[in-house]
Amino acid sequence: MFRKIGWILLVGALLSVAGELLSLKLPTLRWSFEVSREMDWLNWGSGDRPFLWFGWLSVFVSIACGILLLFKFPRDFQFTPITQRRIDRFRSIKRGHRAFVIVGFLALIASFDHLLVGNEPLLMKYDGKFYSPALQRFYERDANGDDVIFKGKHFGLSGDEAEAAPNYRRLKKTFKEEQDGNWLVMPLVPYAPTQDTVTVPTMELETREDGLLYRPGAGDPYSGLAAKIYDLDDPGRMHLRYRFREGLKDGAADGWDKTNNRVYGAEYSKGELISESWSGEGDVKAFLTTNSTPLNIIFYAPSPPSLTMGHLLGTTPQGYDVLAYLFGGLQVNFKASLFFIPAIYLIGISVGLLMGFFGGVFDLLVQRLIEVFSNIPFLFVIIIVSSSVPVQIKEKSGLGVILLILIIFSWMGMTYLMRTAALKEKARDYVAASRIIGCSTPRIIFKHILPNAVAILVTLVPFSVSGLVMGLTSLDYLGFGLPPKYATWGTLLKEGLSNLSSPWLVSSAFLCLVSLLILVTFIGEAVREAFDPKKFTYYK
Structure with missing residues (x-):
């Protein structure tokens, strides 16, 4: 067992060095260098490439401990009879031994890091070239030899998104719609633990033969707010919002133009229009028939768990995925x-x-x-x-x-x-x-x-x-x-x-x-x- 730990420490340290020299973000193995890079007192020098002494010290300690364990416990090493009996006794206690296996499995899962839970693709193809933003620290090196990080402009995005980090979940949807040979593979949970506010989840409602509005698969008519949205990737830009009671429009209704200005207002009672107001440009009928999504429920953070919305345990008040x-x-x-x-x-x-x-x-x-x-x-x-x-x-x-x-x-x-x-x-x-x-x-x-x-x-x-x-x-x-x-x-x-x-x-x-x-x-x-x-x- 100790020899296995020694080999793990030794191989892990060497892979960590290789990852740092090749600018790779290896799961877990990158941690000491990342910490040294983030904290000023754990590195020396200034500029883009300081000497990360804490990261290199961690590598040295891991190598030293690995070599020590390999020499200390040779292949023919055997525990003393008392120690072996203690180990056997621990294995015989099923509750403790199974708990140890489960904790070890959890540690293994946690060690996969951003390859299992993260908002960067494991592998992607764009314009005939392959990239791995989850593993590559930089997109390329420019003519001056400086490192260039991944930005939206590298994948065809324009405007404000061009100089920002790409939203790979939205980019995946764009690639799928364009069908031009570009694709990407996201981690199993395509969200970062923090600093990754997810798109507000929505659920499309359905109007049945009786003319009433229902949730998908629900037996009772829907009561609550429902809205038509200009773009599902930005649910905050609503077109029309209605209040429903037992499947019928009942109460105030509001409408916004594409610049997010409120231009429409109405009042309904049991599905009947009582009054309406219009302050926008053009015809109100043209506004009401503007191309937008069907009626949806907008789940503002914290949103409930839903398999269809992609959040198995819901979202936090900050909009992070709970899982x-x-x-x-x-x-x-x-x-x-x-x-x-x-x-x-x-x-x-x-x-x-x-x-x-x-x-x-x-x-x-x-x-x-x-x-x-x-x-x-x-x-x-x-x-x-x-x-x-x-x-x-x-x-x-x-x-x-x-x-x-x-x-x-x-x-x-x-x-x-x-x-x-x-x-x-x-x-x-x-x-x-x-x-x-x-x-x-x-x-x-x-x-x-x-x-x-x-x-x-x-x-x-x-x-x-x-x-x-x-x-x-x-x-x-x-x-x-x-x-x-x-x-x-x-x-x-x-x-x-x-x-x-x-x-x-x-x-x-x-x-x-x-x-x-x-x-x-x-x-x-x-x-x-x-x-x-x-x-x-x-x-x-």
């Missing part, structure tokens, strides 16, 4: 865990072992310091520190700032356990033997004492992950967490409780959050039971 937003939130949780867990364990383990091994004044001072910080309400401190960070820094650094704040106040809990383990282990004979043969203090601590405390560390990891997920969700729900450019489940919960008339928001976020926490808890319980020393101890 894509949930996927983005899952990615944020996994990315945060990859940095948060190693950081707090590195600090907590080191401090705890040093406290237990050296004792004395050092142990006393550090204990008092930890007790002071531990007695301060954790969430309140995080809120105060987070709110004091300037908005510009939080917008720029995003996840890094929040993780740094959480790491500063999250490492202290495990120091007591590691201190106790160090106090117990340093009194054993093997530590005394190590001292006699001349082992250095760092070697005794990290080579002899630490491996005997692994059981404690392994059992804590799942619960640390669940604590991180709850911490991020709480901060985002209270408004002190990540900036809006990140998709977070806490923000979706907040929006759902603010829009109780849209129950799909809060229900989807709640189910995802609770499901992930339950899975992680099942894993933690199984690991704790599998590594319980009493399972392999017999007393006379």
Whole structure:
């Protein structure tokens, strides 16, 4: 298993380097370079091509860890009998093992990144040439050698759309209508988690033989607003809007010209025209018969779930696709865990072992310091520190700032356990033997004492992950967490409780959050039971 992890780290690092050198946006592997590119303090230099030291440092660490695992665990490596029995015990606990497989599958799905959920095509053909905006960072290099990003003008768009990023969903529809050999393939969910406001969904209504208006497949006549639209790609430009009651026009009606000026007004009662007004140019009859769509329902954000409209879980108040937003939130949780867990364990383990091994004044001072910080309400401190960070820094650094704040106040809990383990282990004979043969203090601590405390560390990891997920969700729900450019489940919960008339928001976020926490808890319980020393101890 460890050799497989080593190969994954090594191959992943090499692919990340290749992607950066070839200007490719490889899923997940691009993340360290993208973060280094977005945050000024994680790169050196200025201009279009600064030195991304954080990205290259991440690659170096991945390669070093991969090589270390490959040399540390050769092909003939075997776990000790006790460790193997613990692993077998974990596999025998079906609930925990199945939860581990599910979480691993979710991590694999999240690693596909923008190849699975994104608003850029995986592959497209235009004017006989093939492109992959989802994987290519740049469209081409100009005569000066500068990088040119994808713009609408590269695919035949004009006007304001020419200098903006293309709307590939609309471009796909245009290619299909023109039928000139151009095509593109979008990801499975063709929406980005954030910063991608979708076109307002619409549903065409039907007039049946009885002369009444119905929803498709509905048994009762329609009651509510319905509108004729100039262009379905821009539902905000309505032509005519009517109120219906039990399938008949009833109430006020309005009309707008193509420049979005209100020029028509009318009043209906049970399908009969009572009065009308006209302030536009030309004949009112010509206006009413202007070419526009049939009557549609316009679902303004947040819109309800609908398979026909392409939004399985509806949209958020900002107009984002909920399914894509949930996927983005899952990615944020996994990315945060990859940095948060190693950081707090590195600090907590080191401090705890040093406290237990050296004792004395050092142990006393550090204990008092930890007790002071531990007695301060954790969430309140995080809120105060987070709110004091300037908005510009939080917008720029995003996840890094929040993780740094959480790491500063999250490492202290495990120091007591590691201190106790160090106090117990340093009194054993093997530590005394190590001292006699001349082992250095760092070697005794990290080579002899630490491996005997692994059981404690392994059992804590799942619960640390669940604590991180709850911490991020709480901060985002209270408004002190990540900036809006990140998709977070806490923000979706907040929006759902603010829009109780849209129950799909809060229900989807709640189910995802609770499901992930339950899975992680099942894993933690199984690991704790599998590594319980009493399972392999017999007393006379």
